Amino acid sequence: MKKEPLVDCCSFLHLHEDALHKVLGEMPPDETLYDLAELFKVFGDSTRIKILYALFEAELCVCDIAQLVGVSQTAISHQLRVLKNAKLVKFRRDGKTVFYSLADDHVRRIIGQGMEHIQES
């Protein structure tokens, strides 16, 4: 991830030098880490979390989501776009109505792990 040589910044460095090189070796490429942060950023908004939670139970149309979440249709639409770009939700059109649903099970698992964490604290 970082190519520059390591400086002996604090007296403990030499004790951990092998560990440091292991870290450097196993660190995913910067781009991957950036993408990962981008993904979690999507989960980092309560409106989007509510949308995802609502979709846990059922496929829902935009106006239903808006009501459940208690936010304007416009705001929901913007947020659904974010979720769509992150491939967290998919959609199908039926006449005038568009139905959204969870894209896959990662959403459930990620939110589940997060929930576990905050409930232990």
Place this chain on the structure above:
Amino acid sequence: MKKEPLVDCCSFLHLHEDALHKVLGEMPPDETLYDLAELFKVFGDSTRIKILYALFEAELCVCDIAQLVGVSQTAISHQLRVLKNAKLVKFRRDGKTVFYSLADDHVRRIIGQGMEHIQES
């Protein structure tokens, strides 16, 4: 989560009314969802993701983290505070040096699930 009665916003609502009430029933309280978003917000920054990833392998002192991540000591310190507040990392002091490590296994699992998601796309 939302107490107001549901409006018949689109023609599909009645088809899903039971699903909607199931959603409303199983939705965690607003405060929980807010906390959940706050947690994921912490994962939603590449500097913090890098810090957490570095701590996957080993307990590290601040200056080592700064070098590995390639960011100033000050910036790392600010971010470590965020991670600490979210109970994602813990620390111990040894003389002048402070060593940080992962607080528990949720960090690994959450990042692992995220990684799976981005690598499938």
Place this chain on the structure above:
DNA sequence: TGAACATATGATTATCTGTTCATATATTAT
């Protein structure tokens, strides 16, 4: 005690984000 080192904190600033408002697109029914 004072100098050197490791880390933390506060203020500032530039950038990013989410909502709102106005409007556009798409579909259906009359």
Place this chain on the structure above:
DNA sequence: ATAATATATGAACAGATAATCATATGTTCA
């Protein structure tokens, strides 16, 4: 074709956020 409905999009603004700089705290050693 026109109106009505469901959703999407663009611009703009307010609030949040992360890095930087200056400085403070805490620890060790001479």
